[in-house]
Amino acid sequence: GAGVSQSPSNKVTEKGKDVELRCDPISGHTALYWYRQSLGQGLEFLIYFQGNSAPDKSGLPSDRFSAERTGGSVSTLTIQRTQQEDSAVYLCASSLAHPGTQYFGPGTRLLVL
Amino acid sequence: KQEVTQIPAALSVPEGENLVLNCSFTDSAIYNLQWFRQDPGKGLTSLLLIQSSQREQTSGRLNASLDKSSGRSTLYIAASQPGDSATYLCAVRKVTDKLIFGTGTRLQVFP
Numbered sequence: 001g002a003g004v005s006q007s008p009s010n011k012v013t014e015k016g017k018d019v020e021l022r023c024d025p026i027s028g029h030t031a032l033y034w035y036r037q038s039l040g041q042g043l044e045f046l047i048y049f050q051g052n053s054a055p056d057k058s059g060l061p062s063d064r065f066s067a068e069r070t071g072g073s074v075s076t077l078t079i080q081r082t083q084q085e086d087s088a089v090y091l092c093a094s095s096l097a098h099p100g101t102q103y104f105g106p107g108t109r110l111l112v113l
Numbered sequence: 114k115q116e117v118t119q120i121p122a123a124l125s126v127p128e129g130e131n132l133v134l135n136c137s138f139t140d141s142a143i144y145n146l147q148w149f150r151q152d153p154g155k156g157l158t159s160l161l162l163i164q165s166s167q168r169e170q171t172s173g174r175l176n177a178s179l180d181k182s183s184g185r186s187t188l189y190i191a192a193s194q195p196g197d198s199a200t201y202l203c204a205v206r207k208v209t210d211k212l213i214f215g216t217g218t219r220l221q222v223f224p
Contacts, residue, residue, distance in 0.1 A: 004156075033211065033212075035212075035214075042214055042215070042216040042217065043202065043204075043212075043214035044214075045211035045212060045213070048211055056211065058211075059211065091156055091157065093157075101147070101159050101162050102147070102159065102212065103159065104149075104156040104157035104158070104159075105156050106155055106156040107155075107156050
């Protein structure tokens with residue numbers, strides 16, 4: 001079956017612009033996670049959604065970052081007024097339940113010039 | 114604060130060798146530990162998940178062990194192949210918490 005998909009695969013933007021990153025989880029997975037992988041800093045948790053519960057936003061680095069999940073399926077991560085330090089690979093994962101095995105998408109490579 | 118460390122950071126070996134990758138974590142109160150593989154330019158692939166009540170998990174040539182009390186896990190790769198070349202990440206989590214990742218071990222297996 002289809003895995004987790006993310007779009008775009010690559011995004012180049014100018015400093016100060018807003019960007020939206022999309023994640024389509026595996027069908028039926030109730031939990032969805034966003035992570036960021038920066039060069040030299042490893043993978044860090046950003047936010048997770050579980051069903052209809054309030055999302056855990058404890059990993060978002062600033063109020064320029066936000067995410068939503070519509071209809072319990074697709075999620076969008078929005079970064080406003082992008083900065084160069086936002087350049088990273090943004091990975092999305094989903095799992096059948098929380099906690100459970102997380103399945104990752106291929107990521108979106110964001111470059112802020 | 115949970116910290117996850119992986120050693121070695123990089124490893125280069127000839128094909129056929131048996132390998133041990135190490136992962137250590139500072140807070141032993143974990144729910145599970147997961148090993149992932151990441152290929153260049155791609156996402157993560159889950160290899161093995163070990164619940165806190167388990168001691169090890171096996172899948173093919175891979176075996177992962179967990180010693181929760183000492184805060185350690187090892188990933189054993191038998192008879193390594195060039196196709197095993199990738200970055201290997203371990204991650205731990207608590208019941209209601211997110212995954213905390215190590216910085217990874219970059220493995221290269223040459224023919």
